[in-house]
Amino acid sequence: xxxxxxxxxxxxxxxxxxxxxxxxxxxxxxxxxxxxxxxxxxxxxxxxxxxxxxxxxxxxxxxxxxxxxxxxxxxxxxxxxxxxxxxxxxxxxxxxxxxxxxxxxxxxxxxxxxxxxxxxxxxxxxxxxxxxxxxxxxxxxxxxxxxxxxxxxxxxxxxxxxxxxxxxxxxxxxxxxxxxxxxxxxxxxxxxxxxxxxxxxxxxxxxxxxxxxxxxxxxxxxxxxxxxxxxxxxxxxxxxxxxxxxxxxxxxxxxxxx
Amino acid sequence: xxxxxxxxxxxxxxxxxxxxxxxxxxxxxxxxxxxxxxxxxxxxxxxxxxxxxxxxxxxxxxxxxxxxxxxxxxxxxxxxxxxxxxxxxxxxxxxxxxxxxxxxxxxxxxxxxxxxxxxxxxxxxxxxxxxxxxxxxxxxxxxxxxxxxxxxxxxxxxxxxxxxxxxxxxxxxxxxxxxxxxxxxxxxxxxxxxxxxxxxxxxxxxxxxxxxxxxxxxxxxxxxxxxxxxxxxxxxxxxxxxxxxxxxxxxxxxxxx
Numbered sequence: 175x176x177x178x179x180x181x182x183x184x185x186x187x188x189x190x191x192x193x194x195x196x197x198x199x200x201x202x203x204x205x206x207x208x209x210x211x212x213x214x215x216x217x218x219x220x221x222x223x224x225x226x227x228x229x230x231x232x233x234x235x236x237x238x239x240x241x242x243x244x245x246x247x248x249x250x251x252x253x254x255x256x257x258x259x260x261x262x263x264x265x266x267x268x269x270x271x272x273x274x275x276x277x278x279x280x281x282x283x284x285x286x287x288x289x290x291x292x293x294x295x296x297x298x299x300x301x302x303x304x305x306x307x308x309x310x311x312x313x314x315x316x317x318x319x320x321x322x323x324x325x326x327x328x329x330x331x332x333x334x335x336x337x338x339x340x341x342x343x344x345x346x347x348x349x350x351x352x353x354x355x356x357x358x359x360x361x362x363x364x365x366x367x368x369x370x371x372x373x374x375x376x377x378x379x380x381x382x383x384x385x386x387x388x389x390x391x392x393x394x395x396x397x398x399x400x401x402x403x404x405x406x407x408x409x410x411x412x413x414x415x416x417x418x419x420x421x422x423x424x425x426x427x428x429x430x431x432x
Numbered sequence: 433x434x435x436x437x438x439x440x441x442x443x444x445x446x447x448x449x450x451x452x453x454x455x456x457x458x459x460x461x462x463x464x465x466x467x468x469x470x471x472x473x474x475x476x477x478x479x480x481x482x483x484x485x486x487x488x489x490x491x492x493x494x495x496x497x498x499x500x501x502x503x504x505x506x507x508x509x510x511x512x513x514x515x516x517x518x519x520x521x522x523x524x525x526x527x528x529x530x531x532x533x534x535x536x537x538x539x540x541x542x543x544x545x546x547x548x549x550x551x552x553x554x555x556x557x558x559x560x561x562x563x564x565x566x567x568x569x570x571x572x573x574x575x576x577x578x579x580x581x582x583x584x585x586x587x588x589x590x591x592x593x594x595x596x597x598x599x600x601x602x603x604x605x606x607x608x609x610x611x612x613x614x615x616x617x618x619x620x621x622x623x624x625x626x627x628x629x630x631x632x633x634x635x636x637x638x639x640x641x642x643x644x645x646x647x648x649x650x651x652x653x654x655x656x657x658x659x660x661x662x663x664x665x666x667x668x669x670x671x672x673x674x675x676x677x678x679x680x681x682x683x684x685x686x687x688x689x
Binding site for chain 2: 184185186188189192209263266267268269270271274275277278279280281282283284285286288289290361364365368369372373380383384386387388392395396398399402403406407409410
C-alpha cells in the first residue's frame with residue numbers, strides 16, 4: 175500500500191514536471207512555438223475560455239447530443255438484448271442482420287446521417303445511437319444468456335409471471351454485463367460526438383478544436399483538448415459512481431433475500 | 433441433416449424480408465430513392481466500382497494506412513507495455529501521464545496531427561498509432577503485472593537469463609491480455625483511418641464515402657459503406673484465425689510441459 179501512494183506521487187511529479195519543461199522549450203524556441211505555444215499561454219486561454227463561458231457552452235452542446243444518442247440507444251437496445259437472450263427465435267432472426275451491420279465502422283455512418291438529417295443535432299444523435307448500439311445489445315444478450323437457468327426456473331416454480339421475473343430476476347442478474355456494455359459505449363459515445371462534429375457541424379467541442387487548428391489559434395486548440403480530457407475523465411468517474419450505487423442496491427437486495 | 437440444422441433459416445428469412453421491403457418501397461417512391469436507392473442498384477454500383485477499378489486505389493490507400501498504423505502501434509505498445517509492466521518505477525513515473533491522456537477521445541488528436549504533419553499519409557498513420565496504442569498498452573501492462581511471480585522466479589532459479597525469461601515466460605503468460613488489447617484496437621484503427629480520411633480528404637474509403645454523399649451519388653456511397661464493412665469483417669476474421677493459431681501454439685506448449 176505504501177508503494178501505491180508513492181507511485182501516485184511520482185506520477186504526479188512527472189506530470190507537473192511536463193509543464194515547466196514545455197514552457198521553457200517553447201520560450202527558448204527549442205520546439206516551434208507556433209505548434210507548441212508556452213504552457214502558460216495554453217492554460218491562460220483555457221481559463222479565459224472557461225470563464226467567458228465559451229468552452230462550457232460548446233461542451234454542453236456536445237454533451238446534449240451525446241446524451242440523447244446514448245440514452246436512446248440504451249432505451250432501445252437493452253430491451254432488445256433481453257428479448258434476444260430470452261427468446262431464441264428473436265436472436266436467430268436478428269443474428270444475420272446484426273452480423274452484417276456491426277462491422278460497419280461508425281464514422282462511415284456519418285455521411286448517411288448527413289444525408290438524412292443534414293448538419294443538425296439529429297445527425298449526431300443518429301451516429302451515436304448507431305455506434306453505441308452494438309456494445310449495449312451484445313453485452314445485454316450475453317448477460318441474459320449466461321443467467322443461471324435455475325434462477326429463472328425457481329422464479330417460475332414460485333409462480334412469478336414472465337413479466338415480473340424479467341423485472342425481478344433477469345434484469346438484476348444480467349445487470350453487471352449490461353453495465354459493461356454501457357461503459358464501453360460511454361467511451362464510444364464521446365469519440366463519435368467529436369467525430370461527427372469535426373466532419374459536419376458549426377458548433378460543439380469537436381468543431382471548436384478543429385476550427386481553432388484551422389485558424390491557427392493553437393493555444394485554443396490545446397485548451398479544447400484539455401477540456402475534453404477533463405470531460406472524459408469526469409464522465410468515467412460519474413459512471414463508476416453510478417455503477418457502485420447500482421451495485422450497492424443489488425447487493426442490498428441479495429442480502430435481504432438471504 | 434446436421435448441415436440443415438446449422439443454417440439459420442429464421443435469420444435468412446428476416447434478412448430477406450428486410451431487403452425485399454427495402455427494394456419494393458424504394459422502387460415505389462422516387463423521393464425515397466434519393467436517400468435509399470434500391471438494394472439491387474447499390475449492389476450494381478458496388479460491382480461496377482470494383483470492376484472498373486475505381487475503388488481499388490481508395491481501398492488500397494485505406495488498407496495501407498490501416499496496416500502501417502496498426503502494426504506500428506502493436507510494436508510500440510507491446511514493447512512499452514512490457515517495460516512499464518515489468519519495472520515498477522517506470523510505471524509509477526508514467527501512470528499519471530497515462531491517466532491524464534487516456535480519457536481524452538483519441539480523435540481529438542487529429543487537429544494536432546494536422547498541425548504537425550500536414551494532411552498526408554503520415555498524419556493519418558500517426559493518429560491511428562496514437563489511438564490504437566492505448567488499449568494495447570493498458571492490456572499489456574495489466575497482463576505483465578498479473579503474471580504469477582512464481583513463474584518468473586522459477587525461470588530465474590533454473591538459470592534463465594532476463595531476456596530469455598522475457599521471451600519464454602513473460603510474453604506467453606501475458607499474451608491473452610495482449611491479444612485482447614490487439615482485438616479492441618483493430619476496430620479502433622479502422623475508425624481512425626476512416627475519420628481522418630473524411631476530415632482531410634484526398635483519398636481512401638472514408639473520403640470516397642463522404643465525397644459520394646456530397647455529390648449525391650447515394651448508391652455509390654452505400655457501396656463504399658458495404659466495402660468498408662467487408663474490410664472490417666474480413667480483418668476481424670483474419671485476426672480470429674491468427675489468434676487461434678497463436679493461442680493453439682500456446683496451449684500446445686502448456687500441455688506439453
